[in-house]
Amino acid sequence: MIKKTDVVIVGTGAAGLFCALHIPPELEVLMITKDEVDKSDSFLAQGGICMLRDDQDYDGYFEDTMRAGHYENDSASVDVMIRSSQQVVKELLGYGVEFEQDEEGLVFTREGGHSRPRILFHKDVTGREITSKLLERARERDNIKIYDHTMMLDLLCDTSACYGLVVCNRAKEIFGIQAEYTVLACGGLGGLYKHSTNFRHITGDALAIALRHDIELEHINYIQIHPTTLYSEKPGRRFLISESVRGEGAILLNKKKERFVDELLPRDVVTQAIHQQMEKDGMPYVWLSLEKIPQEEIRSHFPNIYQKCLEEGYDVTRECIPVVPAQHYFMGGIKVNLSSRTSLPRLYAVGETSCNGVHGANRLASNSLLESMVFAERAAREIGLQHGTVSERMPEGLYHPEAYSDLEGLREEYQRTVRKAIREAEDRRKDSRPE
């Protein structure tokens, strides 16, 4: 069976939803997601979303993003992201998203690597606030349909274009979705790691599928480790202690409860300092103290963190918590241009799955929700402009549902493929370093 639609989007995180909402309403959009619609990393974002505050802030914001990315960023992408940030925030407010405000207007917080506060937030559940409102708006649209528990197994493509997807639903039925345009918004790859802040089902499937069809990837070994997740011996997703906690004054301490690093340095630098300290101390964690943050502020700005730590047996208003670095974000991905177009015609990639070079070698805190939405909107705009210019015909013989009957085997193969590609890219990088 093959269903037909104008646009198919894989993923219901911020990138997929923002893209869907910007596709012209006369086009039919079908979104699919592997799990429940609200099980995406976008829902987990705590800290916030960056916004250019005013013209004077441009140089500082640009430099902070480039410095955090070790100047490996694509400067045109950075420029587009920063200049689009106010418009994205305006649209979010229009969708009903509530950011912290006081009598003077929007309130900004600060995180590591930022030279000034420029991050909007909603308590410590900014991702949930943004993504749930996007989802509500998408559900109101007549032209957008969502299939949950429906996994992309492959692309329907040849070397000249992408014509849609092969998918499998909850009932284990395999079917095709033929579309004029296909958008991959599948998030990162944290599910491949033992310790990660990501949902376990986010395993970089789009990368494996891209490799299968020789679609260009970039920086597949650029993985961000978050310096502070709550230390736990239990298996599963690691709970993030947002960087804005350090932005508001929390400090890192060694075994003897002495400070050992400037907590507001970029993530990779703080992570390295923590790893070195853990080794020196012979401990599997370091301490984070929130003592300098007023108790009221902890309860109002970080209620989710406060509650979660209480459940784990720590009262952050009275005591230090043990923290450890964990895999958090993927800077590399499917290579795209400024319109999020991949190397395969009629295929787009947006959000964490894609790489437009905005983050360089290391993402600046709170740039990812913004980047996801800025470039998702650009993909949608181009798709809207190009609609109707390509042939609706799909070449014969591309659809072979029987090839996907061993689902477990396929999942394992995809995960193996991505792990191997990361290792090989890492080896190449080491080989190219001077002695």
Ligand SMILES: Cc1cc2nc3c(=O)[nH]c(=O)nc-3n(C[C@H](O)[C@H](O)[C@H](O)COP(=O)(O)OP(=O)(O)OC[C@H]3O[C@@H](n4cnc5c(N)ncnc54)[C@H](O)[C@@H]3O)c2cc1C
């Ligand atoms: C704990 C945590 C805190 C964070 N805090 C912040 C923050 O404060 N600020 C910030 O800017 N960023 C933050 N981030 C990063 C940010 O949340 C993500 O980078 C961003 O939301 C990615 O959005 P996305 O839409 O690309 O992917 P996601 O939101 O991860 O969505 C991916 C979607 O793809 C679907 N999918 C994947 N594979 C398949 C498949 N094979 N078939 C069908 N569907 C599939 C998933 O089910 C999901 O719906 C945080 C991330 C985490 C994990």
